Amino acid sequence: MLLMLIAISGSVSVGTIIHAQVTLSRQLFYGPLSFIHEEGTRIHWAARFGSKYYHSTTYPGSNFNYTFQGKQYENVLPDQISKFVVMTDIHQNNQYTSTMTTDYDFAVFCGDYSSSGKVAEFSRAFSKMPTKPLLMAMGNHDEPGNFSQVNGREKNFFQKVRNLGFYFIHVQQGTPIVDAEVDRGIQFILDNINLGVQSDHVFIVVHHPVFSTGEFGSHQYFSQKIEQLITDHPELKIRATFSGHDHMFSAFQKGSQFFFVNGAGGGGIDQMTDPSYGVRQWPSEELHGPQSIVADNCYGYDLHLDSWMKFTRTEINFEPGKIVYNVRDLDSDVILKSYEQPI
Numbered sequence: 001m002l003l004m005l006i007a008i009s010g011s012v013s014v015g016t017i018i019h020a021q022v023t024l025s026r027q028l029f030y031g032p033l034s035f036i037h038e039e040g041t042r043i044h045w046a047a048r049f050g051s052k053y054y055h056s057t058t059y060p061g062s063n064f065n066y067t068f069q070g071k072q073y074e075n076v077l078p079d080q081i082s083k084f085v086v087m088t089d090i091h092q093n094n095q096y097t098s099t100m101t102t103d104y105d106f107a108v109f110c111g112d113y114s115s116s117g118k119v120a121e122f123s124r125a126f127s128k129m130p131t132k133p134l135l136m137a138m139g140n141h142d143e144p145g146n147f148s149q150v151n152g153r154e155k156n157f158f159q160k161v162r163n164l165g166f167y168f169i170h171v172q173q174g175t176p177i178v179d180a181e182v183d184r185g186i187q188f189i190l191d192n193i194n195l196g197v198q199s200d201h202v203f204i205v206v207h208h209p210v211f212s213t214g215e216f217g218s219h220q221y222f223s224q225k226i227e228q229l230i231t232d233h234p235e236l237k238i239r240a241t242f243s244g245h246d247h248m249f250s251a252f253q254k255g256s257q258f259f260f261v262n263g264a265g266g267g268g269i270d271q272m273t274d275p276s277y278g279v280r281q282w283p284s285e286e287l288h289g290p291q292s293i294v295a296d297n298c299y300g301y302d303l304h305l306d307s308w309m310k311f312t313r314t315e316i317n318f319e320p321g322k323i324v325y326n327v328r329d330l331d332s333d334v335i336l337k338s339y340e341q342p343i
């Protein structure tokens with residue numbers, strides 16, 4: 001057993017120094033991860049000590065330096081966000097998290113870090129993840145108890161990041177997703193609408209897609225509830241919805257809003273299939289433009305822009321007068337497509 005000291009030093013102006021002393025066994029599973037929280041920054045790591053795997057300490061600010069196991073870390077969240085990235089469905093394969101370029105302000109993940117919710121699986125997903133600020137939604141493979149310990153969150157939460165507002169909701173209980181769960185997720189947004197209206201740009205992050213050409217596809221009840229939320233609440237400046245679950249990239253647009261399935265993040269590639277048919281619907285590795293062949297069963301497919309069966313991440317850039325969404329192929333490092341949203 002060794003003694004580990006985590007020392008977090010605050011900015012000079014605040015002058016705060018926090019020391020948290022934690023006794024651990026030799027095995028550090030992952031970390032430190034840095035979560036954006038209402039009360040500051042939650043530095044989190046996992047190591048075995050008896051039955052206690054998870055350790056966290058919260059620093060009441062977002063710009064500070066700290067040392068962890070003798071190594072220096074800098075935690076920075078700029079006042080003006082210029083870029084964040086979205087990835088999803090790592091499923092304990094760190095191939096893409098370990099090689100992430102870090103030219104972004106913070107990262108958002110849409111769930112399924114593990115395969116069966118276990119600590120060892122989270123540890124594989126994040127063992128070599130760069131220490132940059134994070135936000136996470138829960139996926140259907142993630143155990144709510146373990147997710148909360150990692151993230152310090154319930155499955156539905158709101159987080160403001162400077163002038164951006166994020167609603168994280170969880171809508172699944174069973175396959176297909178259950179309408180009552182959708183209602184609870186939407187109700188969470190409605191109950192907390194006052195939090196989002198103060199943000200210049202609002203994003204919804206939910207593991208299950210609103211629209212998708214993947215195996216799971218669109219879920220009509222959920223799609224319509226989200227569409228209704230957008231229509232009924234123009235005061236909430238919803239720009240895009242980010243999802244995962246289907247392991248491929250898919251983009252839809254309705255009016256000025258975008259809906260993204262953010263591409264496989266490590267957990268294999270899914271085909272473009274609608275399960276109501278049980279067969280591959282589109283014999284292609286990419287699709288472009290509206291899909292209307294099976295309109296009765298594929299709700300919202302007339303809104304389709306592009307789909308790729310690829311490992312991708314979505315990069316959200318704030319530029320003068322517009323938001324630019326870039327879809328980056330993680331294997332070739334090429335931007336497959338840019339979508340512009342005037343603001």
Ligand SMILES: *[C@@H]1O[C@H](CO)[C@@H](O)[C@H](O)[C@H]1NC(C)=O
Pocket residue numbers: 010011012063064065074
């Ligand atoms: C953190 O350290 C870097 C140098 O490594 C320094 O430039 C920066 O000002 C420090 N930040 C804070 C908040 O102390």
Ligand SMILES: *[C@@H]1O[C@H](CO)[C@@H](O)[C@H](O)[C@H]1NC(C)=O
Pocket residue numbers: 117118119120143144145146
């Ligand atoms: C959390 O992780 C532990 C350890 O891997 C595992 O045994 C447990 O089933 C997981 N789920 C919950 C809800 O704790």
